[in-house]
Amino acid sequence: MSAKGRVLMAMSGGIDSSIAALLLHEKGYEVIGFTLKTWDYESSCSSKKETGCCSLDSINDARDMAVKLGVKHYVIDVREEFNKFIVDDFIHEYLSGRTPNPCVLCNTHIKWELLLSKANMLDCEYISTGHYARVREENNRAVLYKGVDESKDQSYVLWGLKQEYLKRTLFPLGEMFKQDIRKIATNLGFDNLAKKSESYEICFIPDNDYRSFLNHKIEGLSTKFAGGDFITTTGKFLGKHKGFPFYTIGQRKGLNIATGIPLYVLEIIPDTNTIVLGEKDELKKNSMFAGKINMIKYKNVPEKTEVLTKIRYKDKGALSYLKMEGDNVKVDFVNEVNAIAPGQSAVFYEKDDVVGGGIIL
Numbered sequence: 392m393s394a395k396g397r398v399l400m401a402m403s404g405g406i407d408s409s410i411a412a413l414l415l416h417e418k419g420y421e422v423i424g425f426t427l428k429t430w431d432y433e434s435s436c437s438s439k440k441e442t443g444c445c446s447l448d449s450i451n452d453a454r455d456m457a458v459k460l461g462v463k464h465y466v467i468d469v470r471e472e473f474n475k476f477i478v479d480d481f482i483h484e485y486l487s488g489r490t491p492n493p494c495v496l497c498n499t500h501i502k503w504e505l506l507l508s509k510a511n512m513l514d515c516e517y518i519s520t521g522h523y524a525r526v527r528e529e530n531n532r533a534v535l536y537k538g539v540d541e542s543k544d545q546s547y548v549l550w551g552l553k554q555e556y557l558k559r560t561l562f563p564l565g566e567m568f569k570q571d572i573r574k575i576a577t578n579l580g581f582d583n584l585a586k587k588s589e590s591y592e593i594c595f596i597p598d599n600d601y602r603s604f605l606n607h608k609i610e611g612l613s614t615k616f617a618g619g620d621f622i623t624t625t626g627k628f629l630g631k632h633k634g635f636p637f638y639t640i641g642q643r644k645g646l647n648i649a650t651g652i653p654l655y656v657l658e659i660i661p662d663t664n665t666i667v668l669g670e671k672d673e674l675k676k677n678s679m680f681a682g683k684i685n686m687i688k689y690k691n692v693p694e695k696t697e698v699l700t701k702i703r704y705k706d707k708g709a710l711s712y713l714k715m716e717g718d719n720v721k722v723d724f725v726n727e728v729n730a731i732a733p734g735q736s737a738v739f740y741e742k743d744d745v746v747g748g749g750i751i752l
Contacts, residue, residue, distance in 0.1 A: 395418060395419040395420045395421075396420060396421070396515075396516040396517055397420070397421040397422075397423065397513070397514060397515045397516055397517070398415055398420045398421065398422050398423070398515060398516070398517040398518065398519050398561060399423050399425050399506055399509060399510040399513060399515040399517070399518045399519070400412045400415060400422050400423065400424050400425060400518075400519045400520075401425055401426075401427070401502060401506060401518070401519065401520045401521070402424040402425060402426050402453040402456065402457065402464070403426065403449055403453060403521070404426070404448070404449030404450060404451070404452035404453035404456075405449065405452075405521065405587065405589070406572060406573065406576055406584050406585065406587055406589075407521030407522075407523075407564060407572065408453070408520060408521030409452070409453070409456045409521070409576075409581070409584055410521070410563075410564070410572050410575055410576055410584075411519060411520070411521040411562075411563040411564050412424060412456065412457070412460060412462070412519075412521075413456075413460060413575075413579070414563045414564075414575075415519060415561065415563055416460050416462060420517075421462075422460065422462045423462060423463045423464075423465070423513060423515060424453060424454075424456070424457040424460075424462055424463065424464035424465065425464075425465055425467065425506065425509060426449075426450050426453045426454070426464070426465070426466045426467070427466075427467055427469050427473075427501070427502065427505070428450065428466055428467065428468045428469065428470060429469055429470060429473040429477075429497075429501070429594065429595075430470065430473060430594060430595045431470065450466055452584075454466070456584075465509075467505070467509070469501060469505060472501060472505075473497070473501055473595075476496065476497075476500050476501060477493050477496055477497050477500075477501065477595075478493075478595060478608075480493070480496060481493050481593075482605065482608060482609065484734050485601070485605060485636045486609075486636055486661070487661055487734075488635055488636075488659035488660065488661040488733070489659075489732075489733045489734025490639045490640065490732040490733070490734040490735055491734045491735075492548075492704075492734070492735055492736050493593055493595075494548045494593070495548050495549075495550065495551050495736050496551070498548055498549055498551060498552065499551035499552060499553075502520070503518070503552055503553075503556040503560075504556075506518040507555070507556060507559065510559070516559065517559050517560070517561050518556075518559055518560055518561070519560065519561040519562070519563060520560070520562070521563075521564055522538075522545045522548075522549065522562055522564070522565075523538035523540055523543040523544050523545045523562075523564050523565060523567075523569075524536070524537065524538050524544065524545050524546045524549055524562050524565055525537070525538055525539075525562055525565035525566065526557050526560055526562060526565075528558075529688075532554060532687070532688065532689075532690070533554055533557035533558040533560075533687070534557075534687060534688050534744055534745070535549055535550075535552065535557055535687050535688075535744070535745040536743040536744045536745060537740075537743040537745075538562070538564065538565045538566075538567075539565065539566055539567070539568065540567065540568040540569055542569070543568075543569050546738070546745050547701055547704050547736065547738050548704065548736075549745070550685060550687065550736060550738045550745055550747065550748025550749075551685050551748065552685075552687070553685070554687075557687070573585045602636075602637045605636055605637070612634065612636065613633065613634060615634070616633075616634030616635060616636060616637075616664055617631075617632075617633055617634050618631050618632075618664075619631065619632050619634060619635055619663075619664030619665055619666065620632070620663075620664070620665050620666070621646070621648055621666050621668050622665060622666070622667055622668070623667070623668060623669060624657065624667060624669050624673065629648055629650065629654075629668060630647075630648050632646075632666055634664070635659050635660070635661055635664050635665070635666055638656050638659060638666055639656065639659075639732060640656055640657070640658075640659065640674075640730055640731070640732040640733070641655055641656060641674055641729070641730030641732065642655065642656040643655050643656075646668070648668065652670060653670070653671065654668040654669065654670065655668065655669060655670070655671055655673075655674055655730075656668060657669045657673055657674060671729075674729050674730045675727035675728065675729055676724075676727060676728060676731050677723065677724050677726075677727050677728075678721060678722060678723045678724060679702075679721075679722050679724075679731050679737070679751060679752070680716070680719050680720065680721055680722070680751075680752040681719060681720045681722060681737040681748075681749030681750060681751050681752060682718065682719045682720075682749055682750055682752050683749050683750045684718070684719070684720055684747060684748070684749040685747055685748060685749070686746070686747040687745050687746065687747050687748075688741065688744050688745065688746045688747065689746065689747070691715075692713050692714075692715050692720055692747070693713065693746065694712075694713060694714050694715065695712060695714075696712070696713065696741070696746075697710060697711070697712060697725075698710075698711055698712070698713060698739040698740055698741055698746055699711070699739070699740040699741075700722055700724070700737055700738070700739050700740075701737070701738045701740065702728060702731055702732070702735060702736075702737055702751065703732070703735055703736075708740060709724050709725070709726060709728045710724070710725040710726070711723060711724045711725060711739075712725075713739060713746075719749075719752065720749055722737060722739075731751060732751065733751050733752060734750065734751065735750075735751050736748055736749070736750060736751070737749055737750070737751050
């Protein structure tokens with residue numbers, strides 16, 4: 392084994408994980424590449440070219456990089472687990488009137504859980520990914536914090552990681568900027584890798600059309616829920632909709648309601664197949680609850696400590712205070728925030744540090 396230790400490296404075939412593997416290899420770690428087969432693109436309803444992190448092309452790209460580095464590489468089929476924990480949950484959440492964040496669930500229950508299990512089997516001291524984030528040890532806890540490249544920081548989607556995962560995780564790209572990663576790839580002759588486009592869609596919905604995906608997966612979905620009521624906050628009838636699973640909080644486009652003023656989705660009520668519409672100001676709230684809490688920086692929720700709460704990935708965050716109420720956390724915002732969507736992740740920050748996170752209720 393290398394003096395630096397053995398690392399199980401998650402390689403998706405993209406530029407980030409490929410360069411991360413290369414950097415670890417150059418630093419003297421013994422790298423073992425690991426690629427997850429999570430989804431069958433050929434069974435997807437999308438006709439878009441395979442571009443996801445688990446497509447056949449991406450798996451081949453990951454294997455090619457491992458060969459060039461002279462490191463071992465394995466492909467593990469986790470389609471059954473992925474369907475059970477990620478895809479089924481995604482469908483269930485939309486059918487419950489919520490907006491899920493499958494990447495968070497995948498990181499926690501598929502990638503890291505499986506990586507750690509395989510790392511133990513292969514006597515790897517560490518696991519690693521190409522995420523733009525950092526981790527350090529402080530007060531006997533592994534603290535997750537933002538990567539230096541603010542535009543690429545991915546700490547938001549990693550809030551669910553347990554301490555046992557973080558303590559053994561290496562983030563080689565955490566101290567780097569995306570432009571530097573592309574330069575490294577170009578300088579080493581990996582031009583195709585440097586020019587490879589990035590995918591921001593959900594991996595099992597490469598065309599980003601979740602409505603078509605739901606229709607494809609659930610026979611008769613449109614027929615079952617079509618014709619529900621659009622109403623105002625006072626109960627006034629505004630018209631009929633296509634079915635509550637096809638709408639999200641804050642949505643304005645595609646409502647097909649003409650009232651003379653812009654209307655937005657304020658609330659989704661699955662039990663009655665009803666959607667409440669209102670004006671933009673009505674989307675604002677000064678508090679919310681989050682469940683399934685995972686604490687990172689501290690063992691317990693630091694009540695009365697001011698944090699910055701992000702309610703979506705590209706959110707800048709809002710000043711707020713946390714308070715435990717049973718198993719859930721109440722978040723009181725200093726100023727009102729817009730379009731809080733149940734099912735999305737709430738992540739709490741102290742400067743760059745991830746205090747913890749949860750699922751918006």
